[in-house]
Amino acid sequence: MDHRLLAALRACGTDARVAAATRALSHGGEHGALWLAAGLAGAAADRPRRAAWLRGTALALAAHLLSVGLKRVVRRPRPRLPGPAPLVRTASAHSFPSAHAASATAAAVALGALRPAGAALPVPAAAMCLSRLVAGVHYPSDVAAGAALGALTASLGGGRAAGSRTGGGRD
Secondary structure, three states, X not given: OHHHHHHHHHHHOOOHHHHHHHHHHHHHOHHHHHHHXXXXXXXXXXXHHHHHXXXXXXXXXXXXXXXXXXXXXXXXXXXXXXXXXXXXXXXOOEOOOOHHHHHXXXXXXXXXXXXXXXXXXXXXXXXXXXXXXXOOOOOHHHHHHHHHHHHXXXXXXXXXXXXXXXXXXXX
């Protein structure tokens, strides 16, 4: 099932526009950069909730670092599909769990709770997760595990409820 779903989504990357968007998302998600930038921008712009923005940013980074550590333990090789090469290069030869999915989901949970500014973050986070499959560098189970790790990290870190009100207090 993992291979069939990956092959079907990877085929979407043969469209030039889809490939360009996939590459842009993949590069923006390297080391959680997009989510770190979003969190720091939120902290700079939303002074009353600065601590909550910084906490959410730290949780996205923590999810990324946890996933990198797990990759070194699990050591699952990246997919090798017949046909076109993957759309992006990767920092490591290991795929489980997806660090892009972990940091994206942690940001969507932790920073997404900071409404209204963070309300749109789940959309690019979902696109980031999907892009890893279209790029051909992760199996669906890698992305699902990364997303679960990100959601768990944000939830255990208090990211969803912390600071979601205007005043920055806990709900």
